[in-house]
Amino acid sequence: MSSAQERIDPIRRLRGIWENPQLRYPILMLIYLLIGGSLLSYALSAYPEQIDTINRWTAIVVQKFISVFTPLTTQRNALVTLDGFAVSIIVECVGLLEMVIYSACVLAFPAPTRAKDWGIPLGCTAIFGFNVLRIATLLVVGRYWNEYFDFFHVYFWQATLIVMIVAVLYGWIKLFVHR
Numbered sequence: 001m002s003s004a005q006e007r008i009d010p011i012r013r014l015r016g017i018w019e020n021p022q023l024r025y026p027i028l029m030l031i032y033l034l035i036g037g038s039l040l041s042y043a044l045s046a047y048p049e050q051i052d053t054i055n056r057w058t059a060i061v062v063q064k065f066i067s068v069f070t071p072l073t074t075q076r077n078a079l080v081t082l083d084g085f086a087v088s089i090i091v092e093c094v095g096l097l098e099m100v101i102y103s104a105c106v107l108a109f110p111a112p113t114r115a116k117d118w119g120i121p122l123g124c125t126a127i128f129g130f131n132v133l134r135i136a137t138l139l140v141v142g143r144y145w146n147e148y149f150d151f152f153h154v155y156f157w158q159a160t161l162i163v164m165i166v167a168v169l170y171g172w173i174k175l176f177v178h179r
Contacts, residue, residue, distance in 0.1 A: 021110060025108050025109065025110070026108075028107070028108035029104050029105055029107075029108035030104075031108075032103070032104035032107045032108055033100065033101065033104040036100040036103060036104050037097075037100055040096060040097065040100050044091060051091050052078070054091070054094055054096075055078040055089045055090060055091060055093070055094060056077055056078050056089075058078075058089050058093065058094045058128075058131070058132070058135070059075050059077070059078045059079065059080045059089040060075055061132050062075070062080050062089070062132050062135045062136055062139070063075035063080050065132055065133075065136055066080070066082060066136050066139060070082070070083075073139075078090070080135070080139060082139040082140065082142075082143045083143050084143070085139060085142040085143035085146070087135065087138060087139055087142065089135065093131065093135060094128070094131060095124075095127045095128055095130070095131040098127050098131075098161055098164070098165055099123075099124040099127050099128075101165055102120075102123050102124065102127060102165050102168060102169060103120050103123075103124065105165070105169050106119045106120050106123065106169070106172060107120075109173070109177070111173075111176070111177040112177075115172075115176040115177050118176055119172040119176055119177075122172070123168045123169070123171075123172050126168050126171075127164065127165070127168060130164050130168075134157050134160070134161075137152070137157075138152060138153055138157070
């Protein structure tokens with residue numbers, strides 16, 4: 001084999017990998033995830049007041065949601081209380097990382113730009129809503145079945161977040177991509 005052919009072979013292999021959609025999608029997703037995660041990491045350190053505002057806003061939404069079912073709830077800053085049991089909303093609670101993961105999946109997916117333009121904001125809104133429901137159920141579990149709080153917080157809802165991202169992605173594909 002000549003030296004010119006040896007130089008072309010790696011390029012052909014890379015082109016072959018890139019042309020395979022089953023390989024291109026995860027590569028693109030990881031690239032978008034790296035970019036989105038880096039931007040999120042930067043934002044978390046560069047804009048602490050805005051992040052605190054997101055935490056407080058999430059606490060307000062959670063409190064308003066629970067108050068539909070019971071008047072025994074209060075909210076102060078990023079703290080939500082249900083009849084004496086309180087949770088503090090921190091940045092990990094609001095779903096920003098899940099939104100970054102979901103957005104990376106949408107951006108990498110071979111779909112029209114218009115579908116992505118709808119998919120990212122609607123999917124992130126769904127993820128936020130799911131997190132509100134998650135926090136509300138944690139408040140209920142913590143208040144009425146406190147011995148199960150750690151299990152629900154650490155195991156159940158963490159695993160469920162993965163399922164939720166996949167479900168929202170699947171819903172976007174079914175509604176906006178494959179009509």
